[in-house]
Amino acid sequence: MKDAAPEARRRPGESLRAGGVSRSFEGVHALDGVTLELHRHEVVGLIGPNGAGKTTLVNIVTGFDFPDEGDVELAGEEITSWPPHRRARNGLARTYQHGRLFGGLSVRENVEVAALGVGAGPREARRRADELLGLLGLDAREHASAAVLPHGEARKLGVARALATRPRFVLMDEPAAGLSEAEVPGFAEVVRTVRDEHEAGVLLIDHNVGLVLDVCDRVQVLDEGRTLAEGTPTEIRRNIDVTAAYLGGAHA
Ligand SMILES: Nc1ncnc2c1ncn2[C@@H]1O[C@H](COP(=O)(O)OP(=O)(O)OP(=O)(O)O)[C@@H](O)[C@H]1O
Ligand SMILES: [Mg+2]
Numbered sequence: 001m002k003d004a005a006p007e008a009r010r011r012p013g014e015s016l017r018a019g020g021v022s023r024s025f026e027g028v029h030a031l032d033g034v035t036l037e038l039h040r041h042e043v044v045g046l047i048g049p050n051g052a053g054k055t056t057l058v059n060i061v062t063g064f065d066f067p068d069e070g071d072v073e074l075a076g077e078e079i080t081s082w083p084p085h086r087r088a089r090n091g092l093a094r095t096y097q098h099g100r101l102f103g104g105l106s107v108r109e110n111v112e113v114a115a116l117g118v119g120a121g122p123r124e125a126r127r128r129a130d131e132l133l134g135l136l137g138l139d140a141r142e143h144a145s146a147a148v149l150p151h152g153e154a155r156k157l158g159v160a161r162a163l164a165t166r167p168r169f170v171l172m173d174e175p176a177a178g179l180s181e182a183e184v185p186g187f188a189e190v191v192r193t194v195r196d197e198h199e200a201g202v203l204l205i206d207h208n209v210g211l212v213l214d215v216c217d218r219v220q221v222l223d224e225g226r227t228l229a230e231g232t233p234t235e236i237r238r239n240i241d242v243t244a245a246y247l248g249g250a251h252a
Pocket of ligand 2: 054055056097173
């Protein structure tokens with residue numbers, strides 16, 4: 001039943017779509033005709049070995065890079081050439097695989113600045129920081145410098161910063177890297193809260209396949225820039241090709 005629920009939650013027009021996206025870097029086909037759809041109120045997992053093209057796709061969807069071919073649509077409007085800040089103001093947020101926190105600011109200030117950056121006032125920015133530091137379990141660290149956070153907490157702060165923009169869609173690039181095994185179920189709850197209470201669509205990239213299969217409504221598998229498989233977690237679990245490609249990679 002869990003697998004059928006996202007269809008029922010979908011509303012027309014509330015979708016993010018990358019269609020037929022290709023991107024090469026000096027002859028390397030990082031992406032080769034990939035289509036990805038994300039609806040509000042669903043969590044889609046994007047998995048695949050190192051170098052599969054996952055971050056390249058996030059960069060193109062969020063405006064940090066542009067495709068050689070293909071396009072990006074937000075709620076039916078083509079946004080392929082929009083700069084990142086315009087996408088952010090229209091409800092698109094991301095986390096970064098590598099850093100990009102403001103190291104000179106405190107944990108709380110990092111979240112408030114993200115809210116202010118999309119037009120929230122100071123009082124609203126404080127309110128969002130209160131809520132999100134609580135959600136991510138960072139309240140006790142609010143006055144710490146972001147520069148001194150351990151890896152796992154830095155990833156959580158990246159998620160809080162993304163959520164501070166009140167996104168309709170949030171793309172999380174390995175947000176659970178650096179978390180201990182014991183912290184992973186709590187993070188899965190955060191992702192469900194974003195879907196069910198913030199009513200956002202979540203794209204979740206992670207090498208922890210157990211987490212992805214547990215929390216996602218649909219999963220798409222990339223390998224060498226192409227979609228190798230897509231389906232419900234149950235279908236993906238059964239897909240032997242996927243298992244072979246994934247477990248044969250660097251993360252066996
Ligand atoms: N700016 C760039 N310049 C040159 N090559 C790049 C660039 N960005 C990505 N690539 C290459 O494109 C391919 C896809 O990289 P990408 O970072 O999207 O993979 P990924 O699936 O996110 O991998 P990982 O799981 O390691 O994060 C790789 O071969 C990578 O080396
Ligand atoms: Mg990556």
